[in-house]
Amino acid sequence: MTDTVSRPGPAASEAIRAEPHGSVARWTLDPRTTLALLLGANVVIMAPGGMRFVPATLIVGVLLALSERAWRRAVELPVAATTLAAAAYLLPSAAAWPVFGLIAVMAGYALRLVAVGGIAAYLIQTVPPTRFTAALRAALLPSALTVPAAVMLRFVPTVVAEARAVRDAMRLRGLGGWATMLRHPVRSVEYFTVPLMASSLRAAEDLSAAALLRGLGSQARPTSMRPPRFGFRDVVAGLVVAALGIVTLRWRPAR
Structure with missing residues (x-):
């Protein structure tokens, strides 16, 4: 079984993006690398004390958007994060109202979702379903x-x-x-x-x-016309993420 796509009906034709034949070799990460970044960001951010990893995750999301030339997302991510951070940390100090406290809690949780959403948007925009499925099979899932x-x-x-x-x-x-x-x-x-x-x-x-x-x-294991392979871009992404993680763990706020 190859990666030849059978076009579905008109209701789903606009949402199912055909895999680009000439743009696969552009500056995109291997789907397994992107999926590992997404899962790792979810684990560290949603864990207790994970708010400290939000800036590093936002930086990763902005860098991924810049590599994809998604300029609008690269601007919207920090703007949305700054707005939510202001609502989460500055709004309760403005007045001791229960409504402000509730808004601050919701803004803090939304801030984590926005940070992870930058990586998720990159995965959705750059990984067609065929490559995503091939990557999951290559990971022996x-x-x-x-x-x-x-x-x-x-x-x-x-x-x-x-x-x-x-x-x-x-x-x-x-x-x-x-x-x-x-x-x-x-x-x-x-x-x-x-x-x-x-x-x-x-x-x-x-x-x-x-x-x-x-x-x-099906029971038979299908083959892929373009099997996923790790490359230099994945190594660079791993080094950047490791550096951001080390800086986040070693950074201590000034008292």
């Missing part, structure tokens, strides 16, 4: 982990694309906007949720058919 990960990588962009289509359709009919949601919240949720669920079910059927045609879940 069982099918119980490979198949759900491949399906989720394809299905999540499909749901996002369908949600945008439903939102645009609601706006064309004058049902969108914050004013309408505030006046008729239940009706707005109903108008948005029902079409999204129907289109997502159709997209899931298309993705299931495409997965069966590609042999996903």
Whole structure:
């Protein structure tokens, strides 16, 4: 079985990105390296005392965005992190109100998600599903982990694309906007949720058919036309991450 893609139905065609034939050799990391960075960042940041690793994770996310030439994300990550950090640490000192304390707690948790989201966005934008599945197989992971990960990588962009289509359709009919949601919240949720669920079910059927045609879940081990390989870029990324980790562990705030 090769990496030839069988094009799914129209509901999922916009979300499933075909693997670029000429741009695979650009400055992108091996999918296993990116996945290891994402899992490692989740472990250290979500652990107790993991807030100290947020700056290092943000730096990694910005560097990955710059390597991908995603200039907008490279600017949005530090701006969003600075805003959330100000809400988490400066807002409670402004006034001792319980509402400010609740907002600070939520902003602190959102700050961790934003830091990890920079690496996750790089993984989604640079790793097509075919390369991601090949990388998971090369890492000798069982099918119980490979198949759900491949399906989720394809299905999540499909749901996002369908949600945008439903939102645009609601706006064309004058049902969108914050004013309408505030006046008729239940009706707005109903108008948005029902079409999204129907289109997502159709997209899931298309993705299931495409997965069966590609042999996903078969007993035979498929081969890849471009097997994943570690390179110089992965070594550089590992050295940068190791240096940031050492600096974070050895840094002590001035008292």
